[in-house]
Amino acid sequence: MALRDAGQHGKARRRKALRRGLLSEYLAALSLVLSGHRILAMRYKVKAGEVDIIARKGDLVRFIEVKARATSLDSVFAVDGLTQSRIRNASLHWLQGRTDAGRLSLSYDIIAVRPWRWPEHFRDAF
Numbered sequence: 001m002a003l004r005d006a007g008q009h010g011k012a013r014r015r016k017a018l019r020r021g022l023l024s025e026y027l028a029a030l031s032l033v034l035s036g037h038r039i040l041a042m043r044y045k046v047k048a049g050e051v052d053i054i055a056r057k058g059d060l061v062r063f064i065e066v067k068a069r070a071t072s073l074d075s076v077f078a079v080d081g082l083t084q085s086r087i088r089n090a091s092l093h094w095l096q097g098r099t100d101a102g103r104l105s106l107s108y109d110i111i112a113v114r115p116w117r118w119p120e121h122f123r124d125a126f
Contacts, residue, residue: 024068024113025052031111031119037062046093049086053111054094060105062123063091068113072120075112084108084126 029039037055044051053064065087067075087108095101110125 020068021066024119025066027113028064028066028111028119029053029055031121032062032064035121041094044090044094046090048093049088049090051087051090051094054091059103060107062107062109063087063094064109064111065125066111066113066119070114072112072114072122075114075120076110076122076125079110079126 025042029042032053032055033039035057037057039053039055040061041054042052044054051063052066053062055062055064065079065083067078069075069078091106091108095104095106098104107124108126110122112120112122114120
C-alpha cells in the first residue's frame with residue numbers, strides 16, 4: 001500500500017510541475033507580446049528537439065527556453081549544453097519551412113520566471 005501512495009504522490013508532483021511550466025510559458029509569452037513580439041509557436045516539438053516559444057519582432061526570430069526557478073541564475077544554469085543542442089535542432093527544423101529564412105536574424109534566449117516577479121529576458125543567452 002505504501003508503494004501505491006508513493007506512486008500517487010509522484011504523479012501529483014509531476015502534474016503540479018507541468019502546470020507550473022505551462023503557466024510560466026504563458027507568462028513569458030505575455031511579456032514578449034507586451035514588448036512588441038509576435039508569438040509564432042509555443043511548445044514547438046520535433047523528433048530532434050523542442051522550443052518553448054518562437055517569437056518574432058521585425059526580422060528577428062527568438063527561440064526561447066523558459067525556466068521557472070527560484071533565482072534567475074538557477075534558470076540560466078538549468079539550460080545545459082544538451083538542452084541548447086535540442087533547441088538549435090528544433091529551430092533549424094522550423095527554419096526549413098520558412099520561405100524568408102535567409103533574411104531572418106536569430107536569437108537563442110532564456111526567459112527566467114521567478115515566483116512573484118515579472119519574467120526576466122536574457123537575450124542571446126547561448
